Amino acid sequence: xxxxxxxxxxxxxxxxxxxxxxxxxxxxxxxxxxxxxxxxxxxxxxxxxxxxxxxxxxxxxxxxxxxxxxxxxxxxxxxxxxxxxxxxxxxxxxxxxxxxxxxxxxxxxxxxxxxxxxxxxxxxxxxxxxxxxxxxxxxxxxxxxxxxxxxxxxxxxxxxxxxxxxxxxxxxxxxxxxxxxxxxxxxxxxxxxxxxxxxxxxxxxxxxxxxxxxxxxxxxxxxxxxxxxxxxxxxxxxxxxxxxxxxxxxxxxxxxxxxxxxxxxxxxxxxxxxxxxxxxxxxxxxxxxxxxxxxxxxxxxxxxxxxxxxxxxxxxxxxxxxxxxxxxxxxx
Amino acid sequence: xxxxxxxxxxxxxxxxxxxxxxxxxxxxxxxxxxxxxxxxxxxxxxxxxxxxxxxxxxxxxxxxxxxxxxxxxxxxxxxxxxxxxxxxxxxxxxxxxxxxxxxxxxxxxxxxxxxxxxxxxxxxxxxxxxxxxxxxxxxxxxxxxxxxxxxxxxxxxxxxxxxxxxxxxxxxxxxxxxxxxxxxxxxxxxxxxxxxxxxxxxxxxxxxxxxxxxxxxxxxxxxxxxxxxxxxxxxxxxxxxxxxxxxxxxxxxxxxxxxxxxxxxxxxxxxxxxxxxxxxxxxxxxxxxxxxxxxxxxxxxxxxxxxxxxxxxxxxxxxxxxxxxxxxxxxx
Numbered sequence: 001x002x003x004x005x006x007x008x009x010x011x012x013x014x015x016x017x018x019x020x021x022x023x024x025x026x027x028x029x030x031x032x033x034x035x036x037x038x039x040x041x042x043x044x045x046x047x048x049x050x051x052x053x054x055x056x057x058x059x060x061x062x063x064x065x066x067x068x069x070x071x072x073x074x075x076x077x078x079x080x081x082x083x084x085x086x087x088x089x090x091x092x093x094x095x096x097x098x099x100x101x102x103x104x105x106x107x108x109x110x111x112x113x114x115x116x117x118x119x120x121x122x123x124x125x126x127x128x129x130x131x132x133x134x135x136x137x138x139x140x141x142x143x144x145x146x147x148x149x150x151x152x153x154x155x156x157x158x159x160x161x162x163x164x165x166x167x168x169x170x171x172x173x174x175x176x177x178x179x180x181x182x183x184x185x186x187x188x189x190x191x192x193x194x195x196x197x198x199x200x201x202x203x204x205x206x207x208x209x210x211x212x213x214x215x216x217x218x219x220x221x222x223x224x225x226x227x228x229x230x231x232x233x234x235x236x237x238x239x240x241x242x243x244x245x246x247x248x249x250x251x252x253x254x255x256x257x258x259x260x261x262x263x264x265x266x267x268x269x270x271x272x273x274x275x276x277x278x279x280x281x282x283x284x285x286x287x288x289x290x291x292x293x294x295x296x297x298x299x300x301x302x303x304x305x306x307x308x309x310x311x312x313x314x315x316x317x318x319x320x321x322x323x324x325x326x327x328x329x330x331x332x
Numbered sequence: 333x334x335x336x337x338x339x340x341x342x343x344x345x346x347x348x349x350x351x352x353x354x355x356x357x358x359x360x361x362x363x364x365x366x367x368x369x370x371x372x373x374x375x376x377x378x379x380x381x382x383x384x385x386x387x388x389x390x391x392x393x394x395x396x397x398x399x400x401x402x403x404x405x406x407x408x409x410x411x412x413x414x415x416x417x418x419x420x421x422x423x424x425x426x427x428x429x430x431x432x433x434x435x436x437x438x439x440x441x442x443x444x445x446x447x448x449x450x451x452x453x454x455x456x457x458x459x460x461x462x463x464x465x466x467x468x469x470x471x472x473x474x475x476x477x478x479x480x481x482x483x484x485x486x487x488x489x490x491x492x493x494x495x496x497x498x499x500x501x502x503x504x505x506x507x508x509x510x511x512x513x514x515x516x517x518x519x520x521x522x523x524x525x526x527x528x529x530x531x532x533x534x535x536x537x538x539x540x541x542x543x544x545x546x547x548x549x550x551x552x553x554x555x556x557x558x559x560x561x562x563x564x565x566x567x568x569x570x571x572x573x574x575x576x577x578x579x580x581x582x583x584x585x586x587x588x589x590x591x592x593x594x595x596x597x598x599x600x601x602x603x604x605x606x607x608x609x610x611x612x613x614x615x616x617x618x619x620x621x622x623x624x625x626x627x628x629x630x631x632x633x634x635x636x637x638x639x640x641x642x643x644x645x646x647x648x649x650x651x652x653x654x655x656x657x658x659x660x661x662x663x664x
Binding site for chain 1: 333334335336337338340342343344345347351391402405407408415416417418419420421422424471473474475479480481489492494495496498499500501502503522523526528529532547548598601602624628630633634635636637639640642643645
């Protein structure tokens, strides 16, 4: 019989099918990467705000403003009512992390040293953007492949600074808070213990991180990278953790590519907000939230049922997904 | 400047772009409808549970069980803990409403009389399925077009009975309740007054329904069909409303097809749960929820940012979308 599982953080229900689809059964558009003229190669972008160079002065990673930003520092917040509704300006920033000068090589193909430069760029920009008190949240994500919405086909990720707490983030904070209020423990720390105990969903266990396919996910082969050290915010990551993460991310993205034959994917860094409304307390937040990375292979389309209900069907069980991901080689 | 708008029910933020994309600028896969052998034409489905016939005994609309259901009445609920997690059986039903014997003609092409038969099938099956006390929610939706996840290419919609309240439904109930607690009024009734007053997002005003493009939506050209009579549940719809709805839905789906050149779309009937946990009260629910239909054109892909944050970018403003939808002819 199929199984209905409850995602413990958001209370989402996921139907896990009795018989798992195998990796090779998933099909997506043949053209994974965008082709044609590349805006990033042609340097058609806004201001350069961060650069990481090699000894000869050649850039290896850089962060630029979007040429056509949705969020920008034009104007001010100007939050106001419009009849019964609420509006504000799209105050914030849209930045592009160009992960490599080479159009054809993703950071994970280049190896951990390049991945570390990318992580450094994320942290540097987070610290910088957070200085503006009008910024409430900094969202870092990568979309790889046409199906994931990548318009460039050039290795890059995105930093979006917004003046509100996004709904999905708020739901996650609320879920973690609810658990903390009841147990007085961090739900992510408890999930980590549980996964370490069960072992059947664990993919990788590094000095500083646990990688596993969570109990109930939206996408088949979705996995989370959770730091063993409890910290609410990504930008508080330590030096040793940063180096370890560059290896873990390199290995896992290589495994994903091999297993599913170069699939489109998105990953998102989930972290505590830069600023939260006064009645919530920083103190509690630092105890009840735990930053992590969620990697979602975009190998299937969401149905109208899923979009409308927030219930999902998982065609490969997390246990099988973990087994496949664990077994596949990450190359050298 | 772009504008950030708050969706009043869920608290979702939507960035509405300054310059709206026109209908003809949206591109989606050329093949809208699935081709090849049709399971529904070949009668490869489960048990027939409802049939609507013409005077000569020929069927016009029928409801069948899915041949390969995810939710079924095998076993029982069996909700239990698994370590720190929760699971239960996928108790429920997956039914397919075959909207026409003719593979190539959608209900809205056949006209209001056929659409009325479809609505009657929805209501008949809802009443029947609700009799099982283990069913908590009945989800009715239609996916049209390959991009919306329609596997048949045959006119049909889906009825899914589930033993839990789906997260998206719970969020909507919670949002409506929060507003009701503060204002002691239904948020949907208030939205309707506001839209009637503003007029710039109204597409159609029929005797029993208001059709409008809401203030902040996920999809461009999304519209809602809201009954003027306050009722929490779709199955309480009156006879006059039912006839009016069959006309409104026919006209609106024809308009949508003409305007966007046969786009894929999904629609979902949002209604109060069949059963809610005891501590919530039916009495309150009937005052604070208001059933309605949400129609989502699936003409763009969700980005990793949207999936991960729950914030959306709307490339055509609801005001412009309403103008286009109002102006386009629905044929005859």
